[in-house]
Structures are given as structure tokens and as C-alpha cells.
Amino acid sequence: MILPTNCERIRQSTSEVISPHTWADLSITVIPYYWRLDLSPDFSSFSSVIADDLTVSPLIDDQFLLSSSVPLPSGSHYRYYTDGSLINLGTPEVSMGWSWVQIIPDTGYLNSVATYAHGTIQNWPSSTRAEAAAIYAALSVTPADSTVTIYTDSQAAIDGLRLCASSSYSNSRLFYKTTNFELWASIERLVHTKSLAISPVKVKGHDGNYWNEFADSLANSAHLSDMAPLLPVGAYTSSHPVRLVYDNVVCESNPRRLFKLHYQATFLKDLLSLKRFQFVYCLYDRNDYVVDWELTWFTLNFSPAHDASFQASHAARHYTFKFKLFLDDLPLLEKLKVTRSDLYIDLLTCRSCRDRMEDLMHLILCSKRRSVMHQILQSYQNHLFSKLREASDLADQDPTPSLRKLSSLSCWTISSSNWSSYALIRGCLPTMFIDLFVELSIPRPSAMKVVAAIHNNFIQKLRKHV
Numbered sequence: 001m002i003l004p005t006n007c008e009r010i011r012q013s014t015s016e017v018i019s020p021h022t023w024a025d026l027s028i029t030v031i032p033y034y035w036r037l038d039l040s041p042d043f044s045s046f047s048s049v050i051a052d053d054l055t056v057s058p059l060i061d062d063q064f065l066l067s068s069s070v071p072l073p074s075g076s077h078y079r080y081y082t083d084g085s086l087i088n089l090g091t092p093e094v095s096m097g098w099s100w101v102q103i104i105p106d107t108g109y110l111n112s113v114a115t116y117a118h119g120t121i122q123n124w125p126s127s128t129r130a131e132a133a134a135i136y137a138a139l140s141v142t143p144a145d146s147t148v149t150i151y152t153d154s155q156a157a158i159d160g161l162r163l164c165a166s167s168s169y170s171n172s173r174l175f176y177k178t179t180n181f182e183l184w185a186s187i188e189r190l191v192h193t194k195s196l197a198i199s200p201v202k203v204k205g206h207d208g209n210y211w212n213e214f215a216d217s218l219a220n221s222a223h224l225s226d227m228a229p230l231l232p233v234g235a236y237t238s239s240h241p242v243r244l245v246y247d248n249v250v251c252e253s254n255p256r257r258l259f260k261l262h263y264q265a266t267f268l269k270d271l272l273s274l275k276r277f278q279f280v281y282c283l284y285d286r287n288d289y290v291v292d293w294e295l296t297w298f299t300l301n302f303s304p305a306h307d308a309s310f311q312a313s314h315a316a317r318h319y320t321f322k323f324k325l326f327l328d329d330l331p332l333l334e335k336l337k338v339t340r341s342d343l344y345i346d347l348l349t350c351r352s353c354r355d356r357m358e359d360l361m362h363l364i365l366c367s368k369r370r371s372v373m374h375q376i377l378q379s380y381q382n383h384l385f386s387k388l389r390e391a392s393d394l395a396d397q398d399p400t401p402s403l404r405k406l407s408s409l410s411c412w413t414i415s416s417s418n419w420s421s422y423a424l425i426r427g428c429l430p431t432m433f434i435d436l437f438v439e440l441s442i443p444r445p446s447a448m449k450v451v452a453a454i455h456n457n458f459i460q461k462l463r464k465h466v
């Protein structure tokens, strides 16, 4: 691209100038500058295509958008490149940007870009939501009775738009099952109330398509731009008479799943507030041992395979032992003294060493059991080592870094001040176990099965020897 210039020297010797800056960067720098000068830019040379028949006044909803599309004669074909951008997912700095670029070919606009807009949207962060927000923003500034082509690199957005054609969001059970259902229902409402004929077109992302890259840079720059407006929640969540609101956030995610998650989180919080789970709060080294609750639940429920030597009755005992260990509910003397104070007097001490009170921590630390505990933990580690080596071979990678990471975990050494080995034995397994396999391109579900099987094996040994 080269801008028009009168300078002969440049015109003769230059055909292309490559700039490290995008149009979006430039607009962000230049627009506040001319605002500060309080001068309106002169776009008169670009106005040839503007029709004198401005039939549609913008909806109230649309006032928030700084830019509207360049109006065309009624019934015209609007072309938009839309894009979304998601950054910092999983952190408090998460941000979703959206953008649209209106294209009017062969009318004298620089590279056919008639106008563009960008902004942000809040809550329910996902890249698909950012993409859908871009489409919503573009359609909300499009006049009624138009034909619209949306160019996007998001297949999810295209699928979503196709569903709008069949009124899927306004009158079917699909509504609450769709993620971002309020946003999609609002897009569908725009399509129907404005009688828009929409055709989505898939473009390849990051493939050098000028307009797509332009839209991409606009969406990316929205995160930090003071001028990028936030799509107001009220605008895109009012297509139905009922809204689900919790803590001032409008629900846009499958309510059934959301309630389930909410209750699971509440139950987990209750569980962790029990005294017997206080040790979890002692695991504060985020680089060492962080409990992976998904893996923990999965392993608890993972039943060992039955065969001739390991029958259903064995499995039932294994299961009971595993849960009692997890809940610190094994019939150890210190527990029995509380539950059956008529049978167990306070003086009773560990049956093995006769030296200490027998609670779960002592069961692990007891001097008479130290070497066997150490062996069992060592074989747990070796088991994981061999599986990691297998995974490295499959991925054709050097296993050394992952083996080193695994052996550096504090949980392999037992001591009275080491809560990570206690956590491991209780069955609260660390994120690292899975991460190491995932880093070697093993899918998470498969990694969970491998770890759960190894842990079950460990539980069996523990049950036999302790």
C-alpha cells in the first residue's frame, strides 16, 4: 500500500512501503490527536457514494457505537470483515475486543475500507463471544432491508449465524443450551426485525488477507484503547422478557450447567472448611504442589479393572479404603477414642511403635513403617517415571526435563512438616502429575486415566502393608 503523494521522488522510486504499524495503531494515535486540535477531519472526497436517501435512523441501542456504517442506498449490499480478540484468559486482566470493517469496493476508498469500529465486551470470556460481539456490533449499525455479507475467520460465528436463519434462539430449547445465548438471541432479533439477508463467508485467519488482518489488529487494539466503547449489557440482553441475573451479571451460559458448577463449588468450599482438610491451605508453593481437584475426584471414582485375581469384592474394599483415607476416616485409634470412648481408653498408643498416638499423620510417619512407606512412595514415583518415558518416546522428546520436574516435587519425602506427601497419600493429587503428560502431547483425559491407575495401585499397596 502506498498513500497518494505529490512528491515525484517517492512516486518514481517506490512501489510499496512496509510499515510495522497497522491502521488500527495509526487510528488510535491520530484520532485523539485531531480531537485535541478540535478540528474535524475532511472526508469530503470520500463522500461520493453516500446516498441522499438515509431511510433508517439508528436504533437507540446503537447510539453507543461511535462509528456507524457508511450508508448505502436502500436494499444495498453491506460487506463487513469482523473479528474478535481474547487476551489474558484465566486472569483478572481478561479482555475481549471486537471489530468490524466495512468494505465498499471500487469507490475510491483507500483499499476499499469505507469505515470501521472497534470496542470491547464483558463477562463470559471466550474467543467465540468476542467474534459474536463483532457481528452484533456490525449488524446493529446496518440499515433495515439490506443484504449483508459477514467475512470472518471464526467457524463458530458462522455456525451461530446459520442458526439465526432458523430462529433457533428465539423459539427453541436450544436457547439456554447455547453459550452466549443472550448475545446470539439479540443477533437473531436484529436479523429478523431489520429483515437482513445474511451470508457468512469463512476467511482463512492470518493468511495475509488485508481486511481480515485489519479487523484483527482493530480487535487487538480495542483492549487498551480509551476510545473503544464497551458494548452495554442492556443492549444485547433484552431480546427476551426474562433474564437470569446473579450478582449483577446476566447469565449467558447454560443455566443447568451453571447451577451444577455453583453447587459443586459451594460443596467444595464446605468440604475444605472442615478441619480434616485444613492441610490443603498449607500447600502454598504454587510451583510445587497444587491440588488438582478434577484429577482428585476422577481418581477417587476410578475403579480398578476386575480380573480373576482382583474381584468385585476386592474392588469394593479398595474403594472404601480409598474414600476413608481421603476423608481421614480410617478406624485409627485417635478416631475410635472419639466414636467409641466406651471401648477405647485415652491411654492407647500406636499398635506398632507403642510410642505415639495413632492418627493418620502418625500412620504415615510411624518409625516401624518408615521403610515400607518409603518403598511404596518410591514405586509410585517409578511407575510415573516409566509412563513419562513412554510418553516422551511417543512424542519423540527427551524425557529428562519432565523426569527432573517430577522428582523435584516435595511430596516424595515424608516428614512431619511436609504436607504435600500427606496430601498425596490422602489422594489430593497435584496438577503437576497431569501437566507433565500434557506437555508431552498426551491428551488430558488419557493422562488422568494413567495417573488414576497408578494411584490405585499405590492405594492397594498401602492397604496391604499398613
Ligand SMILES: [Zn+2]
Pocket: 350, 351, 352, 353, 354, 355, 356, 362, 366, 367, 368
Ligand atoms: Zn507408631
